[in-house]
Amino acid sequence: QSALTQPPSASGSPGQSVTISCTGTSSDVGAYNYVSWYQQHPGKVPKLIIYEVSQRPSGVPGRFSGSKSGNTASLTVSGLQAEDEANYYCSSSAVNYKLIFGGGTKLTVL
Amino acid sequence: QVQLVQSGAEVKKPGASVKVSCKASGYTFTGHYIYWVRQAPGQGIEWMGWINTNDGDTNYAQKFQGWVTMTRDTSISTAYMELKRLTSDDTAMYFCARVGVVGSRAFDVWGQGTMVTVSS
Numbered sequence: 536q537s538a539l540t541q542p543p544s545a546s547g548s549p550g551q552s553v554t555i556s557c558t559g560t561s562s563d564v565g566a567y568n569y570v571s572w573y574q575q576h577p578g579k580v581p582k583l584i585i586y587e588v589s590q591r592p593s594g595v596p597g598r599f600s601g602s603k604s605g606n607t608a609s610l611t612v613s614g615l616q617a618e619d620e621a622n623y624y625c626s627s628s629a630v631n632y633k634l635i636f637g638g639g640t641k642l643t644v645l
Numbered sequence: 646q647v648q649l650v651q652s653g654a655e656v657k658k659p660g661a662s663v664k665v666s667c668k669a670s671g672y673t674f675t676g677h678y679i680y681w682v683r684q685a686p687g688q689g690i691e692w693m694g695w696i697n698t699n700d701g702d703t704n705y706a707q708k709f710q711g712w713v714t715m716t717r718d719t720s721i722s723t724a725y726m727e728l729k730r731l732t733s734d735d736t737a738m739y740f741c742a743r744v745g746v747v748g749s750r751a752f753d754v755w756g757q758g759t760m761v762t763v764s765s
Contacts, residue, residue: 571751573690580740580758581690582722586751624690628750632695632704634680639689 539564539625539637546643549617555640557608557625563635565606569628572601572610575639576621585610612642620644647671649679649741649756656762657731659701664727665759667741672720674722675699680752681715683737691737695744709724731763 542557547553557564557572564570572585583592585601588608598613608627612619625637652666655719667679681693694705696715703715709728717724724741738758 546748569748569750573752580755581752583745583751583753586746586749586753590745590746592753626690626692626750629737633706634692634695634750635691636682 537635539627541623541625541636541637541640543638544641544643547612548645549615551615552610552611552613553612553615553642554609555623555625555642556616557610557627557637558631559606559608559627559635563606563627563629564603564608566630567628568603570603570608571603571626572599573624573626574619574621575624581624616645617644647743647754649743649754651756651759653741654760654762656719656764659732659763659765661731661763662664662727662729663731663761664725665739665741665761667724667726667756669724669743672743674717675719677747679715679717679724680742680744681713681738681739683735683741685737693726693739698724701764708714728761731761733763735761736763737761 569587570588573581575581584595584599588603589601600611623640629635650668666697675698689739709735712729741756742752743754
């Protein structure tokens with residue numbers, strides 16, 4: 536089972552918005568509303584920022600939002616801040632209760 | 646507070662096995678699935694499998710079937726992941742994580758990670 540496809544890198548200036556895509560298939564992203572997004576700073580443990588496509592855990596700023604269309608999920612970070620610079624990973628439920636991750640996107644705040 | 650505490654770093658020789666523990670506290674252990682993932686140095690996150698901490702049911706990624714075993718001991722709120730026949734490709738940080746919202750497949754609490762190094 537191949538990883539979900541994410542762009543290797545993304546960037547934006549402070550205050551701007553950036554969107555990171557996560558493309559799967561009709562057997563994972565397209566089939567389930569169980570897409571999650573994680574933020575990972577270097578050397579740190581990943582942190583959940585979006586679950587079930589668009590839900591934000593308590594404590595996660597409203598600048599982070601998620602959506603899905605067909606086989607592609609997206610994470611949008613609005614009002615970029617310096618501390619948003621990190622690696623972002625998507626994950627999706629897949630057939631037979633499996634789970635699959637994306638390859639990760641390195642977000643740079645210019 | 647809710648936390649998962651993993652066992653310490655391991656150095657293993659090729660062909661050996663490693664068993665990593667993940668002790669839960671601050672919540673009802675049997676109320677949340679535990680997932681295991683790994684991350685090789687500088688690489689992405691790879692899902693390995695999950696265990697239903699209530700009944701012990703497991704589900705492994707196809708890649709790991711036959712050489713990973715996940716178990717739990719509810720009496721001490723601890724989950725385990727054992728990986729056999731290690732090779733250098735298994736050098737990675739191994740994480741356990743809890744699914745927060747039931748059924749969401751989303752990990753709201755993570756262990757601190759256990760570095761496993763495979764080297765002759």
